[in-house]
Structures are given as C-alpha cells and as structure tokens.
Amino acid sequence: MKININANHIRIYKLLNFIPDKNLDFICHFLKMNKQNVILYIKQIYQLIENNQQNILLTDMIKKIQSDKSLFKALKQNQIFTKTDRIFYIILILFKCHDSNLNLNLNTVSSTLNISRRTLNDDLLSVKKALEFYKLKIYSIPSKGINISGNTSDIKNCFLSYLFKFLIEFKELPLLMSKDCFSFFQQKMSENIIKEIDYFVYAFDLDIFANNKKLLKSIYRIYFEENCKDNISTLSFEEFKKIFLDVFPLKNIEKVYTFFKTSTLGKFPLKYINVFILTLKFCTGILKEKNICLNKEYENLRKTFSKFTSLDYSKNSYFEKFTNRVYIANKESSFLYMNDLSFLDLNLTYKIKDECYQLFLELRKNYFNIQFSNIIFLYLWNLNKINFLEITNTIVVFKDLPRFLQPIIKNLFLLKENINISHFIRYHELETYLLQEDVSLIITFENLPLTSNYPFIKYYSLPL
Numbered sequence: 001m002k003i004n005i006n007a008n009h010i011r012i013y014k015l016l017n018f019i020p021d022k023n024l025d026f027i028c029h030f031l032k033m034n035k036q037n038v039i040l041y042i043k044q045i046y047q048l049i050e051n052n053q054q055n056i057l058l059t060d061m062i063k064k065i066q067s068d069k070s071l072f073k074a075l076k077q078n079q080i081f082t083k084t085d086r087i088f089y090i091i092l093i094l095f096k097c098h099d100s101n102l103n104l105n106l107n108t109v110s111s112t113l114n115i116s117r118r119t120l121n122d123d124l125l126s127v128k129k130a131l132e133f134y135k136l137k138i139y140s141i142p143s144k145g146i147n148i149s150g151n152t153s154d155i156k157n158c159f160l161s162y163l164f165k166f167l168i169e170f171k172e173l174p175l176l177m178s179k180d181c182f183s184f185f186q187q188k189m190s191e192n193i194i195k196e197i198d199y200f201v202y203a204f205d206l207d208i209f210a211n212n213k214k215l216l217k218s219i220y221r222i223y224f225e226e227n228c229k230d231n232i233s234t235l236s237f238e239e240f241k242k243i244f245l246d247v248f249p250l251k252n253i254e255k256v257y258t259f260f261k262t263s264t265l266g267k268f269p270l271k272y273i274n275v276f277i278l279t280l281k282f283c284t285g286i287l288k289e290k291n292i293c294l295n296k297e298y299e300n301l302r303k304t305f306s307k308f309t310s311l312d313y314s315k316n317s318y319f320e321k322f323t324n325r326v327y328i329a330n331k332e333s334s335f336l337y338m339n340d341l342s343f344l345d346l347n348l349t350y351k352i353k354d355e356c357y358q359l360f361l362e363l364r365k366n367y368f369n370i371q372f373s374n375i376i377f378l379y380l381w382n383l384n385k386i387n388f389l390e391i392t393n394t395i396v397v398f399k400d401l402p403r404f405l406q407p408i409i410k411n412l413f414l415l416k417e418n419i420n421i422s423h424f425i426r427y428h429e430l431e432t433y434l435l436q437e438d439v440s441l442i443i444t445f446e447n448l449p450l451t452s453n454y455p456f457i458k459y460y461s462l463p464l
Helices: 007-015 020-031 035-046 058-067 071-077 083-099 106-113 117-132 152-172 175-186 191-203 212-223 237-244 250-262 270-284 295-308 316-330 350-363 372-381 405-417 427-436
Strands: 137-141 145-149 394-398 421-426 442-444 457-459
Touching (some): 007 020, 007 152, 020 035, 020 350, 083 117, 083 145, 083 152, 083 175, 106 117, 152 175, 152 212, 191 212, 212 270, 237 270, 270 316, 295 316, 295 350, 350 372, 372 405, 394 405, 394 427, 405 421, 421 427
Parallel strands (some): 394 421, 394 442
C-alpha cells in the first residue's frame, strides 16, 4: 500500500527522541494531533524501513526508526503536498509573481502540483479566504492568469508573515516547495547581506528570542531597496539616535550608527523605517501593545515558571520581554501559526526538556502560538546567578547559540566543571582560528555537523 508522506511525518520523525518517556504526549501537544494519529504516522514511517518486521511493539518500532540513518532521505523523497502545503505554496508563488510583475498561470500550477483543475479551484477558495485576512484579493486576467490586488503595505505585511513562516518551516516542507521558494527568497539577498544580518543579530544582542535572524532576513527581502537614496545610512547621528534610542541602549548607539553607516544593511529605506523599528522591538521583546497593561500576565508567567521548574526566577527584565513577545506573537494579526523545531539543535538534558514541556503545556492554554524554543531560552536565562571576571582558555564553537547564554555558560563551566572558556567561535570561523591560536579543548552545545572534520570537539548538554 502506497504511503503518502507529508510534513507531519517529517516533524514526528525529528521529534521522536526529544523526551523519551513522554514522546507521544509531547508530539501530540506540540503538533496538536490526537494520539491515534501520531501512532499511525509512526507506523507509516516504519513502513519505509527496508526489511521491516511485522507485529512489532511500538517502542521497538521507534528504536528502529531512530537507528535508520537513511530514513530521513527516504521520507523527503516520498513527501507529497497536502492541501495545507498547496495553499501555502500557492500564496508564496502568487507573491513571487507579484514581485516579478507576472501572473500566476493556473495550468502550470495544476501540472506542477499534479492535481486536477477542480482540486486547484477548491484550493483557490482557501487561498482567497487566507488573503482576505490581510485585506487582499485575487483578480483574474483572461488567458494570462491570476494575481494579488490590494494596498502595498497590506501586500508586504502578508508576504512578511508567509515568508517568515516559510523560513522557519522550510526543512519540513516538500522539496519542490523549499527549493522553488528558497531560491526566490535568495533573490535580492546577497551573501554579504546575509552575513551582515548574522553579525548584526549577534553583535547587538538581538538573538534573545529564537528565529530573530530569520525575521530580519524576511524584512530585508521584502522591504529592502538597494538603490533607494533616502535610507538609514543618510541619517545624521542625532537623527539616528532619535529614531533608534528606543531600541538600543545609549552606550551602544554610536557603534550601531557606525555599523549602519558602513554596511549594506544601512541602505534600508527610510519610508519603511516604522516597520523596521517595530521589528527590532519585537526581536528585543520591548514591543508593547498600546493602551494594554500586561502586569497581570507578567505576574502569572512568573508564578507559572516557579510552579513548573526547579529554578527561582532571577531576571525580571527578561520575563517582561518574554511576556511582551508572546502576547504580540499570539495576536492573530501578527503572525501565522508556525511549527518551530529550532530547539532540536540544542543539546539539552532530560530535566530541562521535561520542565520546559510542563511550562509549554501550561502557557499554551493562553498563547496558542507560543514557541517552545523561546520557553527554553527563558529557562536558560534564569541559570545565571553569579558574575565572574573575564576568563581564558577553552573555546566554544556555535552556530546560533544566543549571545545572552555565553556569560551563563562561562560562569557555570567555571563553577561546575572548573573549565575556563576564552572565546565563542562561530563554526565557520573555527578553521581560521585554529591556524592562529593554540587550543586545548573545543566544546559545543549544538548539534553541529563538525564531527568528521574535528573529532576532538566535545559535546555538552544544556543546562550544565
């Protein structure tokens, strides 16, 4: 019997070993699926294993799935478009056509997705309903195709939501969709801009929440105009300070100004500066709803944290930022529902997984779109109790490890492991660093693909 593999098979496969004794419950709550469906998905995944045994226990089935290294490739090769995927894909392609002043040919879409025109017409009704939320409409041009109509700001806002969702989920989406739309996203996004965003997020503490980097990439893809003369870099220091002082502390404002003055990111158009500022405030957790007091929610969050974790909260400012973030992200007008699996890149102990899961269950009762990765960041932030002087010795290699965790890791390593950490090195900088410096030990807290090239890297779990 042919099995139709979809994005949920991929997600379940990735989540199968997160909390061993609570995996099924965690997956059910995380993906909002009932247990019988999750078990059915697992059995279907198992069917792709060569020489699979029949009448095998579910626990043994899961072990077989986890041990089969070729299974992920097989899942991706057999993955199909579900109705949800098709709607997502059509909306992105509509924006692609709009951005290129082209029209979407329905016969081409029908052929690409291998569906009938009747199925496509049914999908288009769902597409129209999704776009109406953003005050957008679809219009048809005889013999040419369809396109999007609406206010430019509404089009960009809708595109931002869908592109951000795509960047978070693209590894679990069908190959055709990820390949086609990712190449489109890369247009107008030079390698230099991507590297500058990476530096910008890291250097100015904008990685306090998960996926901030992807959000800024989305903003630049949609709003960036390279030849725009009125851009951030044209501002005087006083003008810049007046606009950005709400986002960056006074002690850093001159450094940030110099960065925008000399980087490609400084060419961001001033006509979209309000959107940019709101995005930066969202990234830092200082964006607040006007005329809404969140004190009660803030206190409830702290009580919930104390109830379900073994930690005493120590960072009031972060709780406030976290409350602002989850409140804004939970508003239907802000972002689409997303399945963020970025937390799987961190090596975490069972304790933190379990306690964060309990937090997740409780907080999701009020915040349907809360991201599990950000709950983990909230937990890790509260590990920092003691400040030590600058220390030297071992290096940590990282890819997306947030900057705020670095002093926490330094302190805990010195306290618990008696290991001195001198630097945090991005993984692509490691080879150059090793040519220039003598290093006795390299450690990491992420699942980085470095083992074959650097077998001496030691992997640690969080928290310590």
